[in-house]
Structures are given as C-alpha cells and as structure tokens.
Amino acid sequence: MDARFFQIAFQAALLTLGVLLRDFSLLPAQMALCLVAATLAQAFWIRRLNLHGVGYLSPLITGFGLSLLLRADSLWLHPFVAMLAISGKFLLRIRGKHVFNPANFGIGVALILLPGAWVSPGQWGNDLGIAVWLVALGATVATRAHRDDAAWLFLGVFLGLTAARLFVLGYPLERAWEIWSHQALNGALLLFAFFMISDPMTLPDRPAARRMHVVLVAVVAFIWQFVLYRPSGALWALLLLAPLVPLWDAIWPGKRHNWHGNRPLQNNVAMQGKIAG
Amino acid sequence: MKRPLFAAALVLSAAAAHAFCGFYVGKADAQLFNEASQVIVVRDGDKTVVSMLNDYQGELKEFAVVVPVPAVLQKGQINVGDKKIFDRLDAYSAPRLAEYYDPNPCERRAYEMRKDAVAMSAPMPAAAAPQSSKALGVTVEASYTVGEYDIVILSATQSDGLETWLKQSGYRIPANSARALMPYIRQNMKFFVAKVNLAEQAKTGFRMLRPLQFAYESEKFMLPIRLGMANAKGPQDLIAYMLTRNGRVETSNYRTIKLPANMDLPLFLKQGDEFRNFYKTMFGEQAKKEGLRAVFTEYFWDMSWCDPCAADPLSPDELRKAGVFWVNRSDADAPQPVPLPGRPGILPRPVPPMGGGAQPVMLTRLHVRYTPETFPEDLMFQETKDRQNFQTRYVLRHPAKIEPDACAEAKPYLEGVRKRQEQEAQQLATLTGGDINAIRKKMVLPPVPPQKPWWDGLWGNGK
Numbered sequence: 001m002d003a004r005f006f007q008i009a010f011q012a013a014l015l016t017l018g019v020l021l022r023d024f025s026l027l028p029a030q031m032a033l034c035l036v037a038a039t040l041a042q043a044f045w046i047r048r049l050n051l052h053g054v055g056y057l058s059p060l061i062t063g064f065g066l067s068l069l070l071r072a073d074s075l076w077l078h079p080f081v082a083m084l085a086i087s088g089k090f091l092l093r094i095r096g097k098h099v100f101n102p103a104n105f106g107i108g109v110a111l112i113l114l115p116g117a118w119v120s121p122g123q124w125g126n127d128l129g130i131a132v133w134l135v136a137l138g139a140t141v142a143t144r145a146h147r148d149d150a151a152w153l154f155l156g157v158f159l160g161l162t163a164a165r166l167f168v169l170g171y172p173l174e175r176a177w178e179i180w181s182h183q184a185l186n187g188a189l190l191l192f193a194f195f196m197i198s199d200p201m202t203l204p205d206r207p208a209a210r211r212m213h214v215v216l217v218a219v220v221a222f223i224w225q226f227v228l229y230r231p232s233g234a235l236w237a238l239l240l241l242a243p244l245v246p247l248w249d250a251i252w253p254g255k256r257h258n259w260h261g262n263r264p265l266q267n268n269v270a271m272q273g274k275i276a277g
Numbered sequence: 278m279k280r281p282l283f284a285a286a287l288v289l290s291a292a293a294a295h296a297f298c299g300f301y302v303g304k305a306d307a308q309l310f311n312e313a314s315q316v317i318v319v320r321d322g323d324k325t326v327v328s329m330l331n332d333y334q335g336e337l338k339e340f341a342v343v344v345p346v347p348a349v350l351q352k353g354q355i356n357v358g359d360k361k362i363f364d365r366l367d368a369y370s371a372p373r374l375a376e377y378y379d380p381n382p383c384e385r386r387a388y389e390m391r392k393d394a395v396a397m398s399a400p401m402p403a404a405a406a407p408q409s410s411k412a413l414g415v416t417v418e419a420s421y422t423v424g425e426y427d428i429v430i431l432s433a434t435q436s437d438g439l440e441t442w443l444k445q446s447g448y449r450i451p452a453n454s455a456r457a458l459m460p461y462i463r464q465n466m467k468f469f470v471a472k473v474n475l476a477e478q479a480k481t482g483f484r485m486l487r488p489l490q491f492a493y494e495s496e497k498f499m500l501p502i503r504l505g506m507a508n509a510k511g512p513q514d515l516i517a518y519m520l521t522r523n524g525r526v527e528t529s530n531y532r533t534i535k536l537p538a539n540m541d542l543p544l545f546l547k548q549g550d551e552f553r554n555f556y557k558t559m560f561g562e563q564a565k566k567e568g569l570r571a572v573f574t575e576y577f578w579d580m581s582w583c584d585p586c587a588a589d590p591l592s593p594d595e596l597r598k599a600g601v602f603w604v605n606r607s608d609a610d611a612p613q614p615v616p617l618p619g620r621p622g623i624l625p626r627p628v629p630p631m632g633g634g635a636q637p638v639m640l641t642r643l644h645v646r647y648t649p650e651t652f653p654e655d656l657m658f659q660e661t662k663d664r665q666n667f668q669t670r671y672v673l674r675h676p677a678k679i680e681p682d683a684c685a686e687a688k689p690y691l692e693g694v695r696k697r698q699e700q701e702a703q704q705l706a707t708l709t710g711g712d713i714n715a716i717r718k719k720m721v722l723p724p725v726p727p728q729k730p731w732w733d734g735l736w737g738n739g740k
Contacts (some may be wrong), residue, residue: 022532025663073665118524118661125532125570170436170459178653182530229497231529231659 004057004086007141011064011195014134014146025071030078035063037079041086057102058102059111060087064194065103065142069235073116076141081114082105095244101202101238126189134187138194149207150214153196157218158234159184165226175190182265192234206244206254213248314505315363318679319600320660321666326600327500328490330342330363332455337473340486341448344469345461345504347495349418355469356490362599363488368588370642372669373536374552379694381677383684383732413438418467424487425478431468432532433458439468442735448472457504473639492599498658506649512569517656519641520601526641526665528656530572532642536563537708538669538715543701547673553670558709560644569651576642577667580719601638639664 015244016033018024038059043195062085072078075156084107089098092105111118111199124134138151162183165178183189197203204210217237315329331342414434416435421428433439438461443450461468471489481487502515518528527533536559546552563573580590596604645656676694679687702720706713 013656025535071661071663073663116524116664117325117662118659120527120533120661121529121659122527122531122533127568127570169463175456178650182653186530229499230655231657234725 004061007195008057008060008064010138010141011061011068014191015068018124020126022078022123023119023243025120026067029073029075030072031063031067033075034067034078034082035060035188038063038066038086041083045087045090058089061195062086062089062102066106068191068195069077069103069119070110070111070116071120071248076246077080077110077114077117081110081117082113084109095249097200097246097249100242101196101199104196104202104235104238104242108236114238119188119232119235121186121188124191125253126182126185134194135188138198141163141194141198149211150200152205153214154197154218154234155184155193157215157255158189160225161222161256162221191236192238197234199258202242202245204248204252204254205256206252209252209254212265213241213245214243259276292449294545295506296718308687313516313518313579315367315518316500317363317366317496317518317520317599318500318658319520319602321603323494323496324396324492324602325495325498325604326428326492328358328362328488328600330360331486337478337486338475339449341450341470341472341690342489343443343448343454343504344491345456345466345501346430347466347493347497349402350469350491350493351431352419352423354492355421355423355428356492357426358488358490360485360487362591362595363518363596366493366599366642367516369580369583369586369590370518370578370640370668371374371587372536372556372575373587374671374673376547376673376675377428378675379677379690381679382686382690383679386606405738406556413441415439415442422474422477425481425483426469426471426489427474427524428469430667431470431725433468434460441471442602442707456575457506461501465740469723492600499654500658502647502652503649507684511648512564512646515643515645515647516575517645518599519642519643520596520599521639521660522637522669524661525574525667526639526643526658526660527574527667528643529659530654532567533574533651534567534571536560536644536669537572537668538671540704541674541697541701542671542705543698544673544675545719546671546705552671555705555709558711560646560706562710569603570644572643572645572656574641575644575669576640576641577665579664579666580640581637597697604638605662605701619648656705658669673728727734 015026017114019026019028039056042054042056042059059082065083066078066082066085069076070081085102088100088109089102107119114179149210159180163176163180166180171179197214204213217234220237220241221233222266224230224236225235248263289328317326317597324522328376329342329344331340365572382489415438416427418431419430431442433442433602436455439458439462440450440455458468469654471490473486500517505513542555544554558575564571580596583590591599591608594605595605645652655696674697679690681691698720699717701714701717705711705716
C-alpha cells in the first residue's frame with residue numbers, strides 16, 4: 001500500500017490531537033480551506049498539464065502539513081499558501097523533479113512575503129507522551145517510504161550537535177540532560193524530521209548523496225538556531241538548501257523514488273515535455 | 278499593600294459604545310502574584326531595551342543583581358527608570374472584568390452601563406548581593422554609578438573565578454552560582470552587576486529601588502530566567518511586557534497559550550477582592566493544568582488604541598521611557614484623554630496616543646509560572662506577524678429586574694437568566710477548580726421552581 005495513506009492518517013490524527021489538546025490557534029475553517037485549495041490546485045495542474053496517473057494524496061499531505069505548522073490571523077492565508085505550494089510543486093522543477101518540499105516552500109513564502117503568517121515552534125510542548133507518539137507514528141511513515149534513514153539521520157546529527165553544544169557550554173551533566181531532552185522532545189522538530197525532511201521526492205536520489213544532504217540540512221539548522229539564534233532552524237535549512245538537490249542529482253545520479261506502482265509523476269511530466277527544466 | 282489608585286463611576290451612552298459596551302470594573306494586576314518579577318522587553322530588529330523591576334524587600338546594602346548581557350555596556354546604555362511605567366503598563370494590560378446590563382425585555386430601550394474601576398499597583402524580584410576587588414580570570418570591563426546603583430560590567434573566563442570574585446567583593450550570591458554562570462561565560466556574555474549606592478539612594482528620596490534599564494543590540498531575543506533559579510524556593514512568577522513593532526510575541530522553546538477568557542462569570546466577582554482572588558486561583562489552576570510548562574498570554578493589543586481602555590494608553594513620552602526607541606517624542610504633550618463634549622469626566626474609548634504618522638507599538642503581556650524542573654532552558658522569544666487582539670477579560674451580566682408576569686417576554690427571559698447563571702457557576706468552578714455548591718450558594722441563585730418529574734403529564738393527567 002502507498003505509504004502516504006499512513007502519512008495522511010497520522011497527520012490527521014496529530015492535527016486532531018493538537019487542536020483538541022493543545023490550543024492550536026488554528027480554526028477548523030482554515031484547515032478545511034487549506035485542504036480544499038490544495039486539492040483544487042492539484043486538479044488544476046493535472047488538467048492543465050494533461051497528466052495521468054497522478055493522484056490526490058500529495059495535496060492532502062501538503063494541506064495537512066501546512067495546517068500542522070503554519071499559523072495565520074486570516075482565513076485567506078492558508079488556502080493561498082496551499083495553492084502556491086502545490087503550484088510550486090508543478091512549476092519549480094528541474095529535470096522533472098520538484099525542487100522544494102511543497103509544504104516547506106509554502107511556509108517559507110508565507111513567512112517571508114505574506115502578512116499575518118507565522119509558525120509556532122513551541123506549540124507542541126515537550127510532553128513526553130506526544131513526542132513518543134510522534135516518533136512512533138512518524139517512524140512508521142518514514143519506514144514505509146523507504147527513507148527512514150533521512151529522519152533518523154537528521155535527528156541524530158541535529159541532536160548530536162545540540163548535545164555537543166551543551167557539553168562545550170559546560171553545563172553539569174544533569175542540567176545538560178534536562179535541556180537536551182527538552183530540545184529533543186520538541187514536537188515541531190520531530191514533525192519536521194518525520195514528515196518533511198523524510199519526503200523522498202525532494203531529496204537526492206542516490207543514497208550517499210541523500211545522506212550528505214540531510215547532514216548538511218541538520219548542520220545548517222543547528223547553526224541557524226544556536227549560532228544565529230533564530231527560531232525554526234530546520235524549516236529554513238531545508239528551504240535554503242533545496243536548490244542544491246538538483247546539483248547533487250546531476251553529480252551523483254540515482255534511481256528516482258516512486259510512490260506506488262503507477263507511472264511516476266516526474267517521468268511522466270518530463271516525457272511530455274510540459275514543464276521547463 | 279494594596280493601593281487603590283482611583284475609583285470612578287462613569288456613564289457611557291450606548292451610541293458611543295457600538296463596538297464594545299462593557300466596562301472594566303476590576304483588575305487583577307501584577308501585585309497579586311507576590312513572587313512575581315516584572316520585566317519590560319522592547320525589541321525591534323536586534324535592538325533591545327530591557328527594564329527590570331526590583332521589588333526588593335531586604336536590606337538595601339545587601340541588594341545585588343547579576344544579569345548576563347551580550348556585550349560591555351557603555352554608561353549611556355544604562356538608565357535608572359521610573360517604576361510608574363511598570364504600573365502604567367500593568368494597569369493598561371491587566372486581566373479585567375467587564376460589566377453589562379441586560380436590556381429590560383419588556384421595554385427595548387437602549388441600556389446603560391455603569392463602571393467602577395479599581396486599579397492597584399506593584400510587583401517584585403531580586404537576585405543576590407554587594408562588592409569588592411581581585412581578579413580570578415575576572416576583568417572589570419567598566420564601572421559606573423547610575424542613579425542609586427553602583428554598576429560593574431564584568432567579563433570572566435571561569436565560573437568559579439567569577440563566583441569567588443563576586444563573593445570576595447561582597448556580593449551575596451547564592452551557593453552553586455558558578456554552575457549557573459558557566460554557560461553564559463562560555464557564550465562569551467558579559468555580566469552586568471549592580472548594587473545599591475546607599476549615599477546616592479538617600480539622595481533620591483525613594484524608598485523603593487527604581488527599575489534598571491539597559492539598551493543593547495543582540496541577535497538573542499531571550500530572558501535569562503535560569504540564573505535566578507539558583508535561590509528559588511518553589512515556583513516563581515514572571516510577568517513580561519513585550520513591546521514590539523509588528524506583532525504578538527511568543528516563546529519559541531516553550532508553549533505559549535492564551536488563558537481562558539471572554540466568558541460570563543457570576544456577579545459576586547464584583548464584590549471586594551473576589552475578582553482578584555478568582556484570577557489568582559484561576560491562573561494557579563491553569564498553570565497547574567499545564568504542569569507549569571507553558572507561558573500564558575494575558576494581553577496582546579496594538580497600543581495605539583484599546584476598546585475600551587482599562588487604563589489610558591501610554592503616551593509617546595511614557596513609551597519612550599519604557600524604552601520604545603522608535604516612537605517620536607515630538608508629539609509628547611498632545612493626546613491626553615479629553616472629556617467628551619457635554620459629558621464631563623467621561624473618557625472616549627479609543628485614545629490615539631501616537632499622534633500623526635503613528636508608529637505601531639504592540640504590547641504582549643506574558644505571564645509564566647516556572648520551576649527549575651519545568652523550565653530547563655532560558656526563555657527564547659520570537660515576534661510573530663499575528664495581530665489578533667487578545668485580552669483576559671471576564672464578563673458580568675446583570676439581569677434586568679422584572680417580574681415574571683410583567684410582559685409576555687418576561688418569563689422566558691427569566692428562565693434564560695437562570696440557565697445562564699447556572700452556566701456561570703459551572704464555568705467558574707471549572708476555571709478555578711472550586712466547589713460548585715459553594716459557588717451556587719454564594720451566587721444566591723434565585724429559588725429554583727420545583728422540577729416536575731419527566732414522566733409528569735406523560736399519561737395526560739399529570740400523575
């Protein structure tokens with residue numbers, strides 16, 4: 001079965017949990033509009049580009065991803081960003097492969113350009129229970145997508161660097177442990193690891209290149225957060241480094257990921273020559 | 278000590294209050310939480326101005342405060358401010374009680390509202406102790422006397438050395454400070470150390486210590502709460518007034534949530550200290566519910582207006598005193614609230630304090646109750662682009678005084694009132710974790726009409 005079914009189910013569960021238990025400042029209408037807009041945008045591009053074998057799982061995942069991470073003080077922002085994200089997926093392609101993770105791209109555009117948009121990296125809290133749930137659920141999804149190495153590798157490097165930092169700063173062991181576990185249990189971080197960076201469509205194709213890229217993202221995320229002291233390091237790192245992926249693919253070509261048995265979207269699109277790149 | 282600053286009774290016409298017609302009749306100010314520190318953080322870009330209020334109660338000669346700062350501060354970057362600014366911000370943003378009167382269902386005429394407002398004052402915190410000489414990897418980068426404070430800026434290479442230096446210099450800092458100081462030293466931060474210059478203090482004629490303010494540039498948007506935990510007994514409260522230009526401020530490494538607000542509560546909260554006690558209990562209950570792991574938003578509003586104002590918005594001059602460097606002083610003496618024509622003593626609601634070309638100032642009031650275990654890291658903040666106003670406001674609704682047989686609408690209305698009051702009681706019990714029966718008793722709920730059993734009338738004869 002397509003791993004994305006799991007992903008969608010888990011995202012939906014997390015969102016429900018978050019809205020019910022965590023005082024997410026997310027309106028049901030924002031979420032609904034977000035999902036509808038993503039689906040409509042997907043439908044538009046499928047029709048426009050005359051694509052076949054392209055389904056509607058991806059816009060749902062993007063819609064859920066945006067709902068989970070993006071916050072807005074208006075109703076129009078979520079659907080607008082969802083449309084940008086999906087359109088970006090179809091238009092920003094190099095050699096038939098989309099450059100940005102759609103949700104990541106949407107969030108980046110919203111934060112930089114749009115009024116009244118923000119992300120709340122602390123909103124998940126650090127409750128052990130939730131974190132464990134995220135890990136467990138996310139691991140299932142990532143494993144099914146055969147890119148589990150990305151999620152774990154990212155967490156390993158990022159949290160390894162955080163631990164090293166605490167050591168260098170000279171915290172006594174128990175304090176360092178408290179701080180480190182506080183950071184390691186950040187729901188937003190785990191969410192990013194298991195639902196965003198592990199997206200096989202926007203990582204380099206060759207396993208070695210993929211690992212290198214993930215390590216790079218983790219290092220930049222760490223620098224962003226603990227050297228430059230800016231929030232949401234992981235999101236920015238993934239966005240900033242995404243344009244390098246086509247380069248890695250050119251240097252180290254590999255086998256492209258295919259979500260299911262159907263004809264992969266990329267090849268399809270590339271074959272038809274509908275999209276520049 | 279509680280000091281009522283003013284009490285006023287006002288009448289506002291319904292026409293003047295189309296958007297919001299409640300009034301603030303009580304406030305739960307910062308003084309309520311006697312373990313609370315208060316701090317104002319003004320930030321735009323990397324430019325930051327921090328004001329810290331010390332409600333230090335002990336011997337002045339033993340007072341000392343140690344604050345990690347990102348760089349050696351020049352004398353001009355340090356100021357002794359005015360406690361009034363804290364009081365003003367507190368009064369303006371404190372959780373409040375609004376009061377409404379139901380229109381008489383029999384005569385649909387515009388209704389009146391009354392207002393009494395009581396505002397109180399004040400806050401507190403403190404750190405360690407007094408001074409001396411000798412260096413153990415400690416460099417005195419600068420020393421100044423500003424107002425009643427003797428200030429030294431230190432850099433250190435090792436935490437033991439710094440602890441020893443501080444102790445030798447007569448600062449009474451808590452044991453184990455070295456461990457808490459270390460991470461700041463390793464991050465290359467400097468230490469702002471202040472104690473009271475008793476001679477200067479005597480000249481000021483103030484009994485209270487005035488707030489210390491410092492202006493600096495740093496990429497770090499944070500408050501070093503961990504340092505003050507060394508000598509903490511039990512949970513501590515911090516109320517932070519964050520003044521920014523673009524939007525609401527929240528913590529990026531802890532959950533920031535809004536307190537439950539904007540609900541109807543029983544009328545007895547208006548009496549005496551009931552509202553203050555309610556708020557205190559409610560906050561405690563909510564903080565406990567979150568396991569003392571969350572930061573609460575008590576208020577967020579664009580300071581150029583309020584609706585209605587619990588206290589007048591701060592004037593540009595006051596804002597500058599609070600450290601808001603982007604506000605121009607030029608129109609300082611312009612907009613004092615002017616009584617409405619023909620209604621002496623009545624304040625207009627939205628008071629535009631910033632004059633022409635107003636530059637926005639957003640106030641986020643955050644309240645956090647923390648323990649060393651639940652807040653392992655210093656508070657890191659981020660400014661969001663969120664501009665949705667929020668206030669912790671609770672509503673009292675006075676029912677219209679009518680007899681059930683006054684008109685056709687009266688009976689259903691009174692039934693509605695009863696239901697509403699029961700809801701209010703439950704609401705209050707849930708918020709505070711209080712005893713619902715005690716609340717019902719206090720509310721003196723009107724006698725409940727004897728309930729007919731559900732099966733009454735089922736067979737058509739009422740038996």
